[in-house]
Amino acid sequence: MAAPSPPTAPDPCNCSHTASPAGLDAIFSPQSVAVVGASNRPESVGRSVFKNIIDGDFSGTIYPVNLKARSVCGVRAYPSLSAIPDPVDLAVVIVPAAQTPAVAREAAAKGVRGLIVISAGFREVGPAGAAIERELEEICHAHHIRLIGPNCLGLINTDPEVRLNASFARRTANPGNIAFISQSGALCTAVLDFAAKKNMGFSKFISVGNKADIGELALIRHLHEDPQTKVIMMYVEELRHGFEFIETVREITGGANPTPILVIKSGRTAEGAQAASSHTGSIAGSESVYNALFQQAGVFRVQTIEELFDYALAFGNQPLPRSNRIAIITNAGGPGIIATDVTIHSGLQLAGFSPETTEALRRHLPSTANIHNPVDVIGDARSDRYRDALSAVLNDDNVDGVIFILTPQSMTEIEATAQVIPPLARASGKPVVASFMGLMDVSGGAEILARNGIPHYHFPETAARAMSALYRHAKWIQREHHREFEPKVDHPRARRIIDRALAREQRYLGEVEGNEILAAYGFPVLPARLATTPEEAAAAVNEFGPCAFKIVSPQIVHKSDVGGVRVGIATPEEAARVYGEMVRTVTRNRPDAEITGVYAQQMATAGVEVILGINRYRLFGPLLMFGLGGIFVEIFKDVSFRLAPIRYNGARFMVRSIQAYPMLAGARGAAPCDVEELEHCLLRLSALATDNPEIAELDINPLMVHAKGGGCSVADCRILLDPNRSCPKPSPGSESAAESR
């Protein structure tokens, strides 16, 4: 089920290297691999990589390339790529950075279609390295060679038809259905080590290094099509795609045949970001940008490496629940209570059982058992009692999933109980996660669970959280798509104002020009007029009713500081008088200022004050912000973010996800506000941000949201232009292409 195409085109200036979905075959299913820099020297990376490919039982042919050695690990070696008599699909490169461009050129000549450059010494070491990296990347790009790295650990592909371990990892990956993409090589090593112990298997294991060519997005596209991959986990320090990432990944995580993606993104705090920048030369993205990006793409962000494992285990092995009504089965009260707490706390609810289920439990369990949820089969339960309870609750239509808890007690049959779960779980089509508590006594049972695809956690809390992760993903997939709203926009009108300002090197636009731009995008701007005489001021009040007057002068930004703001001017007489007073006062306070006139604008009627904003990021384009004004932004930081463009769903989310939403929905007996019109304003904001890359920052503060049906009014706005953002390429489909130049 494809989503409709986005309402507005992506920021045309935000052009970055686009990774194509195709072309990774040479990387992931090569028939022949050359290892340039393969070596016999013990402990060298060149030897590690070559040994790993040999030991990994690669299904194709492998060619060591070494200038001097006749053979590497007994395999006939060649002095160069070109000396290899057969075609080569993929070259793994472990030579000093400075030599890699030459190797890439040779590879191009040889017809190689994929490179994995393991060598370090590129962007991460400074400008000189960055130049080499750019050269390498340009060669690859020109010759249609796809490139992993440089500065990476390599990759492991457990596909039984390929079996390629082209990495220098100490340990290999067992086959499985989890793909792992990591921006940190060292983390790869640690993750492989954990996974081995936990019996977790991987379909693909990719260290992306500096991502000169292939980054997360290209890999996600490829892995989504990979029949071996059921879930993707990623460690990310920075991403380099905004809009494209969202548009593509949203379909992968939440479209037909969805692939869940779990991410741990580090560099969250200011200090963390600094470390990231000294580490791989990443530009640390702001936290809110990344959160918006991941939410919009349906990527599940976790906070710790452990969660990455815990949730991948569940996603890799269990179906998603239809909804959030969970049953807990336990043989001990305490752990059942703890699991209940976490269950509720993570957005799940305890299922209420049908009378049939309750009756079945009553029949099978002793009288001291708890036949309500959480079901307590009591400490002396053997496997049959567990089986009866599990069978009963899985059969209940009110139950969407089960958390199964066992504590080792004297009568407990650990292995036999473990064997009860898999067939019942599979037959039900519902997710079951288990916690056999303890590390030693329960290990036999835990192994049976692992072998049979039942996620097993040491603690019931973790089991409950994993179930909640499954549910949240189900909710994302099932999300409702609301009817789109297409704002009517007069882009040429907005462009004229922006171009005029830029032509006179004006960066700051106050509300006179700001309102004109907003009006061009259909914002509910209050009637206003620039008055240049007392008579015109009087006429404005006559026409609009009570007005606010603000001085207009290119030299004056902070109008109220110089006596340039007056509100509530009710009559034409007052208007004429105030006009004169204001011009005199401002002239006295700022003799240097050239006064254009007085901006007379209708007073806004009552409403809830909200703030709408745009902030533009180099790699990600415009970030939209929404929140209630004043202290709610400044003290409570109660705002929501989305990267533009957004659709109706995005606007709804922005409005509904702030904590203060009840104030708009009509809390405390107040009348509900015109939320729909507010959502429309957010869609206008999105279009404005997307169409006009020169708008670096914009604040509508406040927008008054009136009672339901009453619409909204822009009460004040300011815009900051960035002349360098003015785009050489017109926005596709924009009528104003010629005009705007």
Add this chain to the structure above:
Amino acid sequence: MAAPSPPTAPDPCNCSHTASPAGLDAIFSPQSVAVVGASNRPESVGRSVFKNIIDGDFSGTIYPVNLKARSVCGVRAYPSLSAIPDPVDLAVVIVPAAQTPAVAREAAAKGVRGLIVISAGFREVGPAGAAIERELEEICHAHHIRLIGPNCLGLINTDPEVRLNASFARRTANPGNIAFISQSGALCTAVLDFAAKKNMGFSKFISVGNKADIGELALIRHLHEDPQTKVIMMYVEELRHGFEFIETVREITGGANPTPILVIKSGRTAEGAQAASSHTGSIAGSESVYNALFQQAGVFRVQTIEELFDYALAFGNQPLPRSNRIAIITNAGGPGIIATDVTIHSGLQLAGFSPETTEALRRHLPSTANIHNPVDVIGDARSDRYRDALSAVLNDDNVDGVIFILTPQSMTEIEATAQVIPPLARASGKPVVASFMGLMDVSGGAEILARNGIPHYHFPETAARAMSALYRHAKWIQREHHREFEPKVDHPRARRIIDRALAREQRYLGEVEGNEILAAYGFPVLPARLATTPEEAAAAVNEFGPCAFKIVSPQIVHKSDVGGVRVGIATPEEAARVYGEMVRTVTRNRPDAEITGVYAQQMATAGVEVILGINRYRLFGPLLMFGLGGIFVEIFKDVSFRLAPIRYNGARFMVRSIQAYPMLAGARGAAPCDVEELEHCLLRLSALATDNPEIAELDINPLMVHAKGGGCSVADCRILLDPNRSCPKPSPGSESAAESR
């Protein structure tokens, strides 16, 4: 350093069974133990317990009591306690619940001083069981026998002079310095299992069961004095002490020679609480009461069993940091970034190094290393480079603790690096926590760390969180004690009003009487007067300036609904007129109501509106609430709680811990409010709540907090009395003892 005694006495009605600090010797260091119900039957609890004591190499003498058997496990048995020829200190009881009172009576006759009743079938099974439990408890109480249980797993004491495993746990505890108190027996089993695997040792391991006599408080007192115990961890479903728990435990966690206490309290959510109540018949406490209780007592609440372990490991082995400036040492960028993120996120900061440290790092590390914090010794670091880096940062006065990260890479010396840490850490007196990432390759290193008291975690995030836990405890111990403020109170005056209301069975007090009570406790109540004629109303305005008028009638609660509220009455003439109008309007709307008069109160001047409240809980006494009024309470739930009585520190905390505190401190250029006077009001509230148990609920809403130096004004209040709370015993030291009867 003992804290000053509390400013006001505890709620005298909140009397529960007081556990004395003494008297646990028979439980923890018995010379002789009888096992009543010891059995030869395989898999029986009576056999398990007896075998555990024998196998545990108990240092004293053990006597099986069994009606029929000649011997149990080869040890000479006796048909009854009284048949034992020697004195018995402690009896472990595993007989059906109904027989336990008889056993207790026999134990009393025999001079036994401690009982551990393992048997189930008491309070947890319903009223009949509860009656037996009460009987058992009364017998013990009457004969000064201390009792653990009933319905528990027993206890384990690893003290080398005692060595008593009086439990039916499958597995015993290794000696160590962690004490564990658990309200769930099943959790005990799982915890022992984990601990065995993690090489964690326990000083005492106590399953408290139904806590008929000995509960957490008595045990905490005992364990604080126990030289083997360095940290206490608890699993709690409900506590039965409020004030006493706080007063005692605060000194234990934060006084001289502090013992840190970690708690996991379950039954957090509504559903969780329900499960708790069906489990051990606990009365589920409200979440905010428990949070206040733990915070006031300096007890560290964790959310998961895993955190309990993680933090206990740190507290048991490492000193507390002086402050929060942490250094991170890593051999890999990614994990260093992740650790940095969590470090900052958990309230720690990255230490800035002194020039000497930076110089030392520059000298010892390769040029590609990061010599700033987080220190990256680079992937090829061997143990010497790690040692040099660790030594340099530990020597820096700007560093309060170190997080040490290792990822296994090809050159990494795992064991040798582990050996580097303990001597340097010990010599520095600063806490060091480590994460050797991976489960298998690093196990040798992890074992060296464990043996040498360096807390080791699989993930750097966990290491950072554990360090943060140490810091938060250090901060609690070092907290500043502010000068106390003793509110001047006229308790007899307040009592007279309460007694008068109760005498006429009035439960709800409006602001006429409410203000009188508040005034008696020194609250800044606005001048007001009950006017019964238009002339008196006019006189009030004449005297006080602009007033608010509110109708006074015992039948009318919602005054504004019947036209009984008018504000801003500025002149005596207006006052006389409004008086007449109001009486007429109210009479028309509520002909049934008897009108006492009109309450004329000075209008409050501008200020920030806050709410102060009291809500009383059966077991814990009065809970004080503070927050900003209106939406801040209702939508943001931005409030703070403390159990009364509080001291100045508590009042400060309440005011400062709400998110909106900047609004009081003077955010956005506004003038700061009179926070000091607000704190005084909270102390008055505490005194009022503590002195007058009949006040079930109280709201001061709003209290206007004026600009600094301008004080506060009570603008409205309501009080709900509970006649059943009226206390037979006067508050100690209260002058009104006689009068208030």
